[in-house]
Amino acid sequence: MTATEPKPNYLLWPGMVFMLIGLSAVAMGTTLYFAVSDPTVAVEPDYYQRELHWDDEAALRRRFDELGWSLELRAPAEGSPRHALVLTTSLDQPLEGANVRVNAFQDAHARDALDLTCPPVEPGVYAIPAELTPPGHWTFRVTIRRGPETVSHEFESDVESVP
DSSP: OOOOOOOOOTTHHHHHHHHHHHHHHHHHHHHHHHHHHOTTOOOOTTHHHHHHTHHHHHHHHHHHHHHTOEEEEEOOOTTOOOOEEEEEOTTSOBOOSOEEEEEEEEGGGGGGOEEEEEOEEETTEEEOSSOOOSOEEEEEEEEEEETTEEEEEEEEEEEOOOO
16 A cells, blocks of 8 residues: 555645735724724814815905904903804904904814804904813814904914813
8 A cells, every 4th residue: 555645735725815905804894993983183174175165265364464464362261161262353443343253173182173153252252162172282273253344363272171
């Protein structure tokens, strides 16, 4: 009787290739899951349309500077949890009669952006009708309409917790 020679396993190499492809797909799927389930990850809304109209948006920001208007974030008054935007003209007068919209988000939680209309509460002061929580570094994108004039301004500010 003769010894039988071992048969080469032709399925071993194709099986290893498919196993490596499957392992790669599992790794990519796991990475994708953790990337989109992270609450600190955000996608800019209407990114493509905003980029198409970037020149228009830049012109609105330049117009704000040309007019010499200024904008600052005011901390909440005592007993109030609300912040406010203070608008002044180039002559350091309160900017009255404006329609103010703000898109505000904390950089660490950009997915939870606030898109709000700010009502006037006194001359040149427009209340942000939501609490800016949690405290931290925030970005504010403000659009101001007053008569035929429309301008925009973007600024960043550190927001502290309200006692």
